[in-house]
Amino acid sequence: MPGIKDRVAVVGMGCTKFGELWDKSDQDLMVESCHEALADAGIDLKEIQAAWLGIQGAETGCSGCRLARALKTDYIPITRVENYCATGIEAFRGGAYAVAAGIYDIVLACGAEKLKDTGATGLTQMGGEPQFGSWVWAPVVAPARFALAATRYFHVYGLTPEEGKRMLAMIAVKNHHNGSLNPRAHFQREITIEQAMNAPMIAWPLGLYDCCGVSDGSAAAIITRPDIARRIKDDYIVVKALGISAGAGTQGVMADDYDFIHIDEIVKSGRMAYEEAGITDPRKEVDIAEVHDCFTITEVLISEDLGFTPRGKYKEDIEAGTFNLGGEVAINADGGLKCFGHPIGASGLRMLFESYLQLRGQAGPRQLKNPRIGVAQNYGGQPGGGISGMAIVGARD
């Protein structure tokens, strides 16, 4: 199995401003992100041989035609994918594997979402079968799913509610700081620990600032082989690994030996990707990690699941500044889901966009010193029975 390492490159990316974009449809956003990516690569839409569209939305029965109609592509193959909130990485993965397989030379992966047309403040019920349990009884809403982990994390590690909430508040403060340096982010305002700790409660112990933005937005990537990339531009980036793990619920709400403070599919997707990339010490080798901080507690679990900090030690590390810009591993340098926002299908590609900027020295005030390896980790669903997608990218040699 040769794997994906160094076999595909990204030569162009685009990302819209995320936010409550009342005057834009998902197709407007696709046009923006894809044309930015094409301009960035300096190629024409005609050179795109196939495309993958990641969009989840309330709207099932959606297809690749949504992107075709937006861009007016010339009847090329377009696949629409959906894999919970890990839809963005899934779209990228489809394109990357098709190129690596030698089927196409240049493809486009686009993620987009229009969440703010429903009238709901949070997410509305998605269509289809519930993620867990029967139609007849209640599936658990997203904030509650992760809040269950927070309560347990506090209990297991002996944190008082005050100490636990303070740890989570530090994540919100860090990601808001990073978001304040990012003109494309949904939220660009710094907040204080006190603001985060005293915010209105959403799902105990998670308050308003523990929850990510519900946003509209789109991001896109142009994927090709390194030999073609070299002809297109000097500063392309290469894919080091891709991993995706679908949780079976065997370590989740059904299993009475599940601890609620780790997420197996994240551990597995991480292992898969690290092995492919040849990474043995993630804390030392990864410079920038965009992880799926849908809620602050999720960033805690992911950071431990992906080996950026030992189990139960997240608090010590966030207090030591390990995950700040310039820290040992910069986590969510662009503001994360928390502040950049979370248009579901777009998020995975938005994460890659930050590595794309950072590895090429184009991240402006957020720029890290000479980063070499970036991780994008995209997650969706019910812990234990969800989807975790990983992409590891690196600067070209």
Next chain:
Amino acid sequence: MAGITSYGAYVPLWRLSRDAIMKGLRGEKAIRYFDEDSTTMAVAAALDCLKGQDRDAIDGLFYATTTAPYKEKQIATTIAAAADLRQDIITADFSNSLRAGTAALRAALDAVKAGSAKQVLVVASDCRMGAPGTDFEQNGGDGAAAVLVGDSAIAVNVEESHAISRELHDIWRSEGDTYIRAWEDRFAYTTGYRDTVAEAVTSLLQKTNLTPGDFAKIILAPPNPKIMGDLSKKLGIDPKIQVQDTLFDVMGNTGTAFPLMLLVATLEEAKAGDRLLLTSYGNGADVFMLTVTDQIDKIRDRAGIKGNLEKKRIVDDYRTYLQWRELLVFEAQPTPPGGHISATALWRDRSQIFPLHGLKCKSCNSVHFPPQRVCPKCRSKDQFDEVRLSDKKGKIFTFTADYICSRKEAPRVTAVIDFEGGGRMVTIMTDRVLDEIAVEMPVEMSFRKLVTQDGFHNYFWKSMPLRSQSYTKGGDK
């Protein structure tokens, strides 16, 4: 031979202080929580009654109510399913009169006597509504009772009975009526209630050649406390000594369930050999002469009336009561109330929804919920025994409280619980006070209403802090 072999009752945890209805009113009345209705209360009373009984030996379930959530669709089947009874049993709903509870009891006695069933469970439950400001609102309460009728191990013998059918328009509710309607109370309470019950009692005394003084307790279930004195005088009995406490101060008149609930309260105090007189009124009267046997001491470990009344939470805010009663309705809820309406999914998943069956793996012995084709632990396929989780206690593993759900419920507490004997379940908690919830807290299950849409009601089990703790023998750790 046919008689009562077990009893049970249910009174909601919540009591509305009558002072909240009108300044200066005395006492409190039992009110259903927002997720309860007559059906869920009936299930709770049925399960109380079935404690220690072999559920597979029950041959029928007769259910009485005037507040069924459906005009067409049987409720007895819902109760039987939630109580995990067999499917080859007789079921029927009795309705349209507050006498329906004793009508169901009589039918059960007749069925057992005739030999068409060996054991029939009789359940009565009501949550009627009096219009704001009326006596009906002040005096009415919510609750349920259940008695098991059988032909052996009889705790209460039914020696004699008498019935009167009386076409008389005193109280009624028509199609579409939310509240109880009544004719002038002087007519309703005298010519209606007082005279009819007195006539039935007199006939029974003649049949049995007894006098009121021969009864240890007389159970009267009047529409309000005021009429008690009048009826007692007419019967020649002392209401303070011989008449069973009507619980108006702490519970209220619970409609169809009222006579049977008062019977349960009487039986909790009764001794072997006691002779009792049970009366019931509604478009006529039913009266029964009962004698208590020494079996009564074997069925004492019920929540019954006493256990249920002991544990309570006071609601002193009339607006809360109106919200729970759906008399004060909010606009569309920001998030769905949980659960979808689907008759086919309800049918397919019926064993997990009504009797709360999980699966126990034959290969690795682990228990899981909801049922899966492949074992979540050892991955063996289709090798399971069904296990009932609804009567298992559990402990909270972790929990959260959702503040963005419906305003009626906010915050909605979701608790992941571990059952004694294995199995984990994600539950919504009910009858809880947020500040008291903690990891490791012991819980039990309660059948509640999740959502109503287009006249279709979805029920499912929720977890709640142990209510049974105080009366379960040996206690719970």
